[in-house]
Amino acid sequence: xxxxxxxxxxxxxxxxxxxxxxxxxxxxxxxxxxxxxxxxxxxxxxxxxxxxxxxxxxxxxxxxxxxxxxxxxxxxxxxxxxxxxxxxxxxxxxxxxxxxxxxxxxxxxxxxxxxxxxxxxxxxxxxxxxxxxxxxxxxxxxxxxxxxxxxxxxxxxxxxxxxxxxxxxxxxxxxxxxxxxxxxxxxxxxxxxxxxxxxxxxxxxxxxxxxxxxxxxxxxxxxxxxxxxxxxxxxxxxxxxxxxxxxxxxxxxxxxxxxxxxxxxxxxxxxxxxxxxxxxxxxxxxxxxxxxxxxxxxxxxxxxxxxxxxxxxxxxxxxxxxxxxxxxxxxxxxxxxxxxxxxxxxxxxxxxxxxxxxxxxxxxxxxxxxxxxxxxxxxxxxxxxxxxxxxxxxxxxxxxxxxxxxxxxxxxxxxxxxxxxx
Amino acid sequence: xxxxxxxxxxxxxxxxxxxxxxxxxxxxxxxxxxxxxxxxxxxxxxxxxxxxxxxxxxxxxxxxxxxxxxxxxxxxxxxxxxxxxxxxxxxxxxxxxxxxxxxxxxxxxxxxxxxxxxxxxxxxxxxxxxxxxxxxxxxxxxxxxxxxxxxxxxxxxxxxxxxxxxx
Numbered sequence: 268x269x270x271x272x273x274x275x276x277x278x279x280x281x282x283x284x285x286x287x288x289x290x291x292x293x294x295x296x297x298x299x300x301x302x303x304x305x306x307x308x309x310x311x312x313x314x315x316x317x318x319x320x321x322x323x324x325x326x327x328x329x330x331x332x333x334x335x336x337x338x339x340x341x342x343x344x345x346x347x348x349x350x351x352x353x354x355x356x357x358x359x360x361x362x363x364x365x366x367x368x369x370x371x372x373x374x375x376x377x378x379x380x381x382x383x384x385x386x387x388x389x390x391x392x393x394x395x396x397x398x399x400x401x402x403x404x405x406x407x408x409x410x411x412x413x414x415x416x417x418x419x420x421x422x423x424x425x426x427x428x429x430x431x432x433x434x435x436x437x438x439x440x441x442x443x444x445x446x447x448x449x450x451x452x453x454x455x456x457x458x459x460x461x462x463x464x465x466x467x468x469x470x471x472x473x474x475x476x477x478x479x480x481x482x483x484x485x486x487x488x489x490x491x492x493x494x495x496x497x498x499x500x501x502x503x504x505x506x507x508x509x510x511x512x513x514x515x516x517x518x519x520x521x522x523x524x525x526x527x528x529x530x531x532x533x534x535x536x537x538x539x540x541x542x543x544x545x546x547x548x549x550x551x552x553x554x555x556x557x558x559x560x561x562x563x564x565x566x567x568x569x570x571x572x573x574x575x576x577x578x579x580x581x582x583x584x585x586x587x588x589x590x591x592x593x594x595x596x597x598x599x600x601x602x603x604x605x606x607x608x609x610x611x612x613x614x615x616x617x618x619x620x621x622x623x624x625x626x627x628x629x630x631x632x633x634x635x636x637x638x639x640x641x642x643x644x645x646x647x648x649x650x651x652x653x654x655x656x657x658x659x660x661x662x663x664x665x666x667x668x669x670x671x672x673x674x675x676x677x678x679x680x681x682x683x684x685x686x687x688x689x
Numbered sequence: 690x691x692x693x694x695x696x697x698x699x700x701x702x703x704x705x706x707x708x709x710x711x712x713x714x715x716x717x718x719x720x721x722x723x724x725x726x727x728x729x730x731x732x733x734x735x736x737x738x739x740x741x742x743x744x745x746x747x748x749x750x751x752x753x754x755x756x757x758x759x760x761x762x763x764x765x766x767x768x769x770x771x772x773x774x775x776x777x778x779x780x781x782x783x784x785x786x787x788x789x790x791x792x793x794x795x796x797x798x799x800x801x802x803x804x805x806x807x808x809x810x811x812x813x814x815x816x817x818x819x820x821x822x823x824x825x826x827x828x829x830x831x832x833x834x835x836x837x838x839x840x841x842x843x844x845x846x847x848x849x850x851x852x853x854x855x856x
Contacts, residue, residue, distance in 0.1 A: 299692075625759065625760035625761060626729075626760070627729050627731070627759070627760035627761075627762070627763075627836070627839065628697075628760050628761045628762075631693070631696065631833070631836070632693060635692065635693050642729060643728065643729045643730055644729070644730035648730065651730065657730045657731065657732065657758045657759065658729060658730045658731075686693065686697070687697075687702070687761075688702075
């Protein structure tokens with residue numbers, strides 16, 4: 268099918284997907300005897316060799332526990348950790364590496380905000396505003412706070428087009444102390460107007476925490492442009508390893524936030540009477556950090572920087588356009604695409620329904636074609652209820668996907684229709 | 690036979706397209722029990738009406754309706770279950786449930802699953818009063834470990850329903 272695709276979208280917009288694919292060893296493997304068509308990056312991304320080798324290299328040449336030891340190897344390890352922190356800081360436009368806290372993942376980052384910041388600054392009757400697009404990671408910690416501290420939760424509704432309905436935002440923000448919102452939905456791909464939301468929340472006197480777990484891997488993230496107070500994301504969705512995530516915070520907000528977990532590494536002093544926490548970011552990094560994982564994340568950030576985040580975004584918009592046009596053309600009214608229909612209004616995530624085939628059954632048939640997609644509620648059950656579905660089938664793409672992958676998806680969907688006799 | 694056709698036997702698709710005992714019952718006298726598969730969001734609602742809950746295992750399932758939504762495996766398994774146990778005693782239904790879960794769980798253990806479905810039965814079940822019948826078609830599910838929870842959802846909800854109803 269001849270449509271505009273990656274590499275044909277004008278100068279400056281051409282990722283060389285064929286070359287990129289060679290950097291990802293797993294993409295050369297097969298699934299059920301078929302070429303692996305990996306369309307589940309929104310769950311976790313695959314890893315380029317550069318990331319795998321950086322982690323191996325760290326363990327082979329620099330492994331020791333970080334901080335405090337006087338020997339050279341430990342200094343190398345500390346440098347590896349802090350070097351990764353500096354890379355991440357640069358990648359997101361932070362003005363200092365000290366604003367980058369390493370956590371286990373975005374979920375822990377958001378829990379840190381709710382439990383440590385919310386634990387200190389919120390009390391009974393205080394209002395936290397969420398959106399109906401949120402992943403459970405940005406819902407449940409606030410529910411816990413609501414149950415334990417009597418915090419009131421309010422919800423920005425989602426319209427039928429999958430976008431946030433901001434018509435009642437001023438009323439929702441009235442008296443609020445926190446707005447916690449996603450920058451991009453992991454279900455509908457909806458990209459939210461974070462900068463506008465942050466401005467309006469600040470005007471209402473609320474702080475802003477952004478779940479950038481889906482945004483950070485796919486669009487150029489600049490924390491200054493966001494204007495939020497906290498930004499959370501995970502390494503494993505952006506070509507890096509599992510086991511490490513990031514919480515960026517505005518310096519004065521991080522300073523005011525008490526420690527989350529207690530232990531070694533996060534203290535200045537400990538006596539039998541109490542402790543004095545270390546400065547940010549160590550204050551939030553109790554225990555031995557995931558050093559090799561940080562190194563891997565640093566390599567992932569380097570890889571994305573080399574591709575260029577504007578190119579990554581252009582590539583994914585082109586894939587969005589190709590997928591929406593081709594699948595709509597092929598399946599017509601049998602296909603429902605959830606969320607914004609415009610390729611530019613969404614990230615590289617496509618949740619859909621096809622002719623009443625249940626997503627679980629759909630993904631089973633796709634599996635036979637070597638296609639990995641995700642069925643289910645995607646940890647966003649409130650949004651599922653808004654969409655009026657129990658589950659969706661979700662395909663998601665990244666730098667290593669091309670129109671061939673979307674074509675394989677289309678053929679597999681046609682086979683599912685045929686198999687279930689619909 | 691491809692793996693898919695092993696899983697999606699014609700009788701399963703038939704129950705999926707034309708579910709038996711689909712609907713609701715008035716509560717009370719019926720008892721409503723909701724079952725969830727937290728992994729995929731499937732929901733099964735079992736409406737259960739017993740002649741006399743005080744009779745325990747000797748109570749008769751006078752009526753049964755299945756609601757909710759989910760994949761072909763969870764819905765067809767619940768449909769077959771409803772057809773198999775309606776009009777029979779709670780004791781017979783419990784026995785059939787053990788037999789069915791055993792059919793799922795023995796293989797689950799072999800496949801490296803957690804075997805949690807096998808608890809309390811030791812994995813062996815004598816032939817019961819009620820035959821597996823159509824349910825035998827679901828044994829292909831054991832080759833697809835992530836789908837076993839789909840197949841057992843209705844049954845676990847039924848067992849919970851017996852407890853809720855005091856049967």
